[in-house]
Amino acid sequence: MELRELTYVVVGLTFLVYVSIAIWARAGSTKEFYVAGGSVNPIANGMATAADWMSAASFISMAGLIGFAYDGYGGSVFLLGWTGGYVLLATCIAPYLRKYGKYTVPEFIGERYYSKAARLVAVACLIIASLTYVIGQMKGIGVAFSRFLETGYEQGLIIGMVIVFFYAVLGGMKGITYTQIAQYMILIFAYTIPAIFISIQLTGNPVPQLGLGSTLLSDGTYLLDKLDLVLTDIGFKEYTTTARLSSLNMFFYTMSLMIGTAGLPHVIIRFFTVPSVKDARISAGWALVFIAILYTTAPALAAMARLNLTETIEPIPGEYLAYGDRPQWFKNWEITGLLEHEDKNEDGLIQYNADPETNEMVTIDNDILVLANPEIAGLPNWVIALVAAGGLAAALSTAAGLLLAMSSAISHDLLKGVLKPDISERGELTASRVFMGLTVVVAGYLGLSPPDFVAGTVALAFGLAAASLFPAIVLGIFYKPMNTAGAVSGMLAGIGVTLYYVFQHSGIMFVKETAFLGSMSPNWFFGIEPNAFGAVGAIVNFVVALVVCRFTSKPPAEVLALVDRIRSPG
Amino acid sequence: MNNTNAYWQANIRLIVKLLLIWFVVPFLGGIVFVDLLNEVRFGGYKLGFWIAQQGSIYLFVVLIFIYARQMNKLDDQFSDEELEELHTDANGRD
Numbered sequence: 319m320e321l322r323e324l325t326y327v328v329v330g331l332t333f334l335v336y337v338s339i340a341i342w343a344r345a346g347s348t349k350e351f352y353v354a355g356g357s358v359n360p361i362a363n364g365m366a367t368a369a370d371w372m373s374a375a376s377f378i379s380m381a382g383l384i385g386f387a388y389d390g391y392g393g394s395v396f397l398l399g400w401t402g403g404y405v406l407l408a409t410c411i412a413p414y415l416r417k418y419g420k421y422t423v424p425e426f427i428g429e430r431y432y433s434k435a436a437r438l439v440a441v442a443c444l445i446i447a448s449l450t451y452v453i454g455q456m457k458g459i460g461v462a463f464s465r466f467l468e469t470g471y472e473q474g475l476i477i478g479m480v481i482v483f484f485y486a487v488l489g490g491m492k493g494i495t496y497t498q499i500a501q502y503m504i505l506i507f508a509y510t511i512p513a514i515f516i517s518i519q520l521t522g523n524p525v526p527q528l529g530l531g532s533t534l535l536s537d538g539t540y541l542l543d544k545l546d547l548v549l550t551d552i553g554f555k556e557y558t559t560t561a562r563l564s565s566l567n568m569f570f571y572t573m574s575l576m577i578g579t580a581g582l583p584h585v586i587i588r589f590f591t592v593p594s595v596k597d598a599r600i601s602a603g604w605a606l607v608f609i610a611i612l613y614t615t616a617p618a619l620a621a622m623a624r625l626n627l628t629e630t631i632e633p634i635p636g637e638y639l640a641y642g643d644r645p646q647w648f649k650n651w652e653i654t655g656l657l658e659h660e661d662k663n664e665d666g667l668i669q670y671n672a673d674p675e676t677n678e679m680v681t682i683d684n685d686i687l688v689l690a691n692p693e694i695a696g697l698p699n700w701v702i703a704l705v706a707a708g709g710l711a712a713a714l715s716t717a718a719g720l721l722l723a724m725s726s727a728i729s730h731d732l733l734k735g736v737l738k739p740d741i742s743e744r745g746e747l748t749a750s751r752v753f754m755g756l757t758v759v760v761a762g763y764l765g766l767s768p769p770d771f772v773a774g775t776v777a778l779a780f781g782l783a784a785a786s787l788f789p790a791i792v793l794g795i796f797y798k799p800m801n802t803a804g805a806v807s808g809m810l811a812g813i814g815v816t817l818y819y820v821f822q823h824s825g826i827m828f829v830k831e832t833a834f835l836g837s838m839s840p841n842w843f844f845g846i847e848p849n850a851f852g853a854v855g856a857i858v859n860f861v862v863a864l865v866v867c868r869f870t871s872k873p874p875a876e877v878l879a880l881v882d883r884i885r886s887p888g
Numbered sequence: 889m890n891n892t893n894a895y896w897q898a899n900i901r902l903i904v905k906l907l908l909i910w911f912v913v914p915f916l917g918g919i920v921f922v923d924l925l926n927e928v929r930f931g932g933y934k935l936g937f938w939i940a941q942q943g944s945i946y947l948f949v950v951l952i953f954i955y956a957r958q959m960n961k962l963d964d965q966f967s968d969e970e971l972e973e974l975h976t977d978a979n980g981r982d
Contacts, residue, residue: 540932
């Protein structure tokens with residue numbers, strides 16, 4: 319079968335699975351819609367959390383970011399940050415919020431800080447963080463469709479939206495949970511198979527995590543030593559030692575991603591779906607096991623594919639590949655614009671090096687590494703089709719989780735919590751379905767005509783979660799005297815300082831012309847880049863909250879009782 | 889109440905211990921002192937690089953499972969004690 323037909327069949331089959339699950343797992347009550355009835359097995363929830371968490375960016379872009387844009391070692395910030403956050407989540411957040419036993423994160427903040435204002439601030443943070451994040455997923459869906467299925471970007475996005483709409487509106491958290499489990503299996507299979515093959519080809523070791531530390535079959539030197547040598551020969555920095563800007567920047571970058579991870583509501587609410595507090599703890603462990611399978615494979619894939627690509631272009635030092643002799647995959651990806659060659663010295667050869675004057679590989683997109691890897695490794699067509707289905711699974715599962723977090727914040731916190739507290743359960747269920755539908759449409763619309771601020775998605779989503787929600791939740795559990803005034807001023811200060819730093823670099827809402835950095839140098843605050851600033855925002859939040867709390871009145875007795883309750887044995 | 893307090897203190901002590909390891913290994917071993925550790929080889933890896941791109945992730949998994957195991961044990965212990973107390977209370981009233 320031709321690759322394109324095969325891809326249609328594989329992707330079509332996975333979509334059929336999602337739709338079947340949706341019909342089987344319809345939600346009949348608000349409890350099922352918001353938290354899947356609170357009856358999900360902890361290992362199953364771990365798997366669903368892993369799919370919820372690993373987005374189009376983890377699947378398609380991360381290995382390439384590590385291998386190219388972040389020079390290898392510098393990419394450790396993603397690997398550490400997006401896994402280490404689970405330790406914070408498991409020890410400082412998930413068990414207590416499960417014990418609290420309600421449906422949303424703003425609901426906890428509202429009740430703990432006995433304030434509708436606090437709840438509304440939390441809703442606003444949740445929606446801004448989730449919305450910027452979901453636009454990225456919508457783009458991922460459109461891109462995956464247009465590259466693999468050769469549909470237009472718009473058609474692809476609309477097909478993806480219809481699928482999400484169907485199972486999210488029908489099944490709520492229940493439908494989303496069981497589809498996420500299926501999506502995890504598809505995406506992890508699609509990610510590891512090509513990695514195993516490339517590891518065997520280069521080192522003979524079928525485990526990529528071990529292959530990365532093994533010797534090469536070709537000349538017996540260690541893979542990473544060879545990569546360092548090959549890259550420094552053509553003027554790039556050493557792969558295994560080059561930091562992202564500075565140690566301090568990497569420190570803050572990693573910390574920001576960790577704190578942000580632990581504060582992202584769409585991840586936290588996954589732990590509301592298990593039957594008990596004990597299950598919530600264990601489930602966080604399983605979630606990280608399933609995530610770690612991909613996250614320990616990614617650096618191996620990054621290094622191996624970088625070596626492969628470099629050696630394809632320059633097989634022996636000083637001897638370049640003729641443009642006319644380039645392999646088929648090179649031609650395929652040139653069509654998409656992800657690879658681009660410009661014969662600057664007109665010798666018909668491909669010179670690839672670090673010098674912008676003479677480097678002829680003018681475009682090597684980060685995404686190419688995962689997308690083209692099966693072809694570079696010469697794997698059969700079904701593996702390529704699987705990578706397409708895996709990328710779509712990663713994007714769809716994360717999108718659904720984010721959409722649920724947003725729509726439940728609107729129907730449960732805004733509508734039932736503030737505007738219309740006397741709404742019946744039936745009414746709330748209908749409302750949550752309507753809002754889910756609306757959220758899908760809004761996200762899809764923003765995906766079709768992405769506003770300028772999409773570029774800053776990571777900085778904004780993680781920055782906001784780290785600087786606002788994480789400190790408010792942790793203080794609410796671990797610091798009994800924390801009161802409304804402290805929490806709200808802390809959140810506002812954290813958000814304020816983070817937005818200020820991000821916007822002055824990148825423009826207000828990422829409109830470039832409005833950047834107001836002025837005479838200050840970029841990254842002026844100890845050389846910390848905007849993506850790494852969330853941790854600073856979190857520190858500001860903690861400090862402001864604690865200071866304000868000292869000078870304002872104590873929380874009432876029933877709130878203290880609530881804190882005692884969530885702290886008591888599961 | 890005293891019981892709950894003891895339980896909470898035990899929880900805090902465990903969290904502090906685990907988060908100390910969570911901080912030291914990746915942030916000091918994988919970032920701050922990475923150049924120093926890179927002098928040491930770990931098979932085909934430089935040790936610091938391995939900690940930053942592999943080792944820390946395995947460590948995180950282990951830390952969470954240790955926390956879950958210890959706390960779940962503690963939960964059982966304290967809920968048993970509560971039951972016993974109720975039991976003796978009931979006996980006392982007899």
